[in-house]
Amino acid sequence: MKWLAGFGRFWWDFVVGDDWLAAALVAIAIGLTAALAHETDVTAWWLMPVAAPLVLWLSLRRAIRS
Amino acid sequence: MTTGNAFLVLSAFLASAVEMVEALTIVLASALARGWRSSLAGVGAATLALAAITAALGPALTAIPLNALRLAVGGLLLVFGLQWLRKAILRASGFKALHDEDAIFARELADAEGAARVERAGLDWYGFVLSFKGVLLEGLEVVFIVLTFGSAQGSIPLAAVGAAGAVILVAIVGVAVRAPLARVPENLMKFSVGVMLTTFGIFWSAEGAGAHWPGADAAILGVLGFVIVVSLLLVQLLKREKLEAATA
Numbered sequence: 001m002k003w004l005a006g007f008g009r010f011w012w013d014f015v016v017g018d019d020w021l022a023a024a025l026v027a028i029a030i031g032l033t034a035a036l037a038h039e040t041d042v043t044a045w046w047l048m049p050v051a052a053p054l055v056l057w058l059s060l061r062r063a064i065r066s
Numbered sequence: 067m068t069t070g071n072a073f074l075v076l077s078a079f080l081a082s083a084v085e086m087v088e089a090l091t092i093v094l095a096s097a098l099a100r101g102w103r104s105s106l107a108g109v110g111a112a113t114l115a116l117a118a119i120t121a122a123l124g125p126a127l128t129a130i131p132l133n134a135l136r137l138a139v140g141g142l143l144l145v146f147g148l149q150w151l152r153k154a155i156l157r158a159s160g161f162k163a164l165h166d167e168d169a170i171f172a173r174e175l176a177d178a179e180g181a182a183r184v185e186r187a188g189l190d191w192y193g194f195v196l197s198f199k200g201v202l203l204e205g206l207e208v209v210f211i212v213l214t215f216g217s218a219q220g221s222i223p224l225a226a227v228g229a230a231g232a233v234i235l236v237a238i239v240g241v242a243v244r245a246p247l248a249r250v251p252e253n254l255m256k257f258s259v260g261v262m263l264t265t266f267g268i269f270w271s272a273e274g275a276g277a278h279w280p281g282a283d284a285a286i287l288g289v290l291g292f293v294i295v296v297s298l299l300l301v302q303l304l305k306r307e308k309l310e311a312a313t314a
Contacts, residue, residue: 015142017149026144030271037276044277048268049289053296059152064161
């Protein structure tokens with residue numbers, strides 16, 4: 001069990017890193033892009049280039065504050 | 067070679083070079099403090115483990131439908147790229163200390179010299195484990211980038227060529243100078259890798275989610291330019307903030 005928890009923690013740190021909020025916001029942005037592309041007639045490609053800098057800015061602010 | 071493939075090789079090369087410079091620092095400290103034999107055995111064992119992981123995951127990734135793969139890989143690369151970019155921007159703007167390979171080397175060397183000697187299988191165990199962990203952990207990131215980049219772009223071998231080039235180059239230079247590669251412009255390389263991972267992450271995650279880029283693959287160049295400009299602007303903005311905080 002301890003080994004499993006360590007294994008899970010390693011992959012969490014490896015993929016998500018030290019800012020879980022950035023990873024969650026990226027996932028939300030991808031979900032919104034998929035919704036725009038599949039459920040509406042609105043062009044969807046612009047959403048990720050808008051979301052990525054915003055997530056980066058937020059992540060930088062959080063890092064500086066901490 | 068297409069634009070996407072050229073970026074693929076360059077990204078795999080730069081990311082691998084950065085990780086290998088860090089692995090070299092650990093292996094050198096281990097070798098000088100605990101002996102070359104145990105340290106090189108650790109490097110060999112880690113290389114075998116990485117090869118096994120690559121062989122197991124590589125074919126599995128290529129079996130996934132391309133759009134689903136690009137969605138997952140794009141998302142992961144974007145998260146990864148934003149992490150690299152955040153650290154590089156914080157270092158470039160002075161909010162975080164630059165990575166100092168000489169200081170890390172000195173610290174690793176002191177730790178390795180102070181550890182008790184335990185022999186297992188004829189090897190100094192501390193030296194073996196230190197090298198093994200260093201190469202495995204730094205190498206995992208390389209494997210991750212090579213497999214995800216390669217599979218989403220449709221050519222794992224091309225990504226592997228970029229990574230292998232970096233591993234060979236760093237190993238040759240490391241053996242020649244027998245010192246940590248402190249003069250490598252590490253933050254510039256990390257900044258470049260962060261920009262490339264973020265670019266591919268934006269492009270593939272949007273495409274995988276069902277969006278259609280104007281200009282198809284050529285849009286990568288536009289996204290790249292956009293990410294570079296945004297990142298440089300953020301560096302300038304934070305530099306000014308740091309300066310104002312220092313003079314206030």
